[in-house]
Amino acid sequence: MKELRSAKKRERFKPNGEPYYYSEGRMNLLDNLDRPGRTMLTSESSLNRSTHLIQTLDKNGRNRRRFITPIEAERLNCFDDDWTVSITSEKMRYFCMGNALVVDIIQNLADQIERVYDELIVNLKINQNNIKTCDLEEYDV
Numbered sequence: 001m002k003e004l005r006s007a008k009k010r011e012r013f014k015p016n017g018e019p020y021y022y023s024e025g026r027m028n029l030l031d032n033l034d035r036p037g038r039t040m041l042t043s044e045s046s047l048n049r050s051t052h053l054i055q056t057l058d059k060n061g062r063n064r065r066r067f068i069t070p071i072e073a074e075r076l077n078c079f080d081d082d083w084t085v086s087i088t089s090e091k092m093r094y095f096c097m098g099n100a101l102v103v104d105i106i107q108n109l110a111d112q113i114e115r116v117y118d119e120l121i122v123n124l125k126i127n128q129n130n131i132k133t134c135d136l137e138e139y140d141v
């Protein structure tokens with residue numbers, strides 16, 4: 001896992017043989033439960049660079065590293081516990097959470113859009129009330 005999350009810069013080759021460099025920045029080995037989580041990918045159930053790894057204490061008080069559970073994956077995306085429980089495969093539960101949007105972010109965006117929309121409607125009504133009608137007799141039409 002340390003190798004997966006370490007910084008790397010590797011030479012690769014395009015189909016035409018031209019070289020280029022692929023690079024990735026370093027990532028923390030463990031995810032901090034006191035901070036917002038990283039984006040979850042559909043590959044969460046496999047061991048890869050983006051897999052969430054946390055440290056907890058075992059029954060004897062020793063540090064233990066483990067992957068997040070399906071319920072923790074649901075919580076990371078602000079879903080209710082066991083939202084995906086009807087999906088029989090644990091791998092598919094992780095896949096669904098990796099394919100999902102974070103509920104609270106979408107709710108926040110919707111609230112902001114609604115607030116801006118309401119302000120636009122209010123301003124539109126104020127502007128409509130301030131429009132003066134013109135008397136066409138004033139003009140030689």
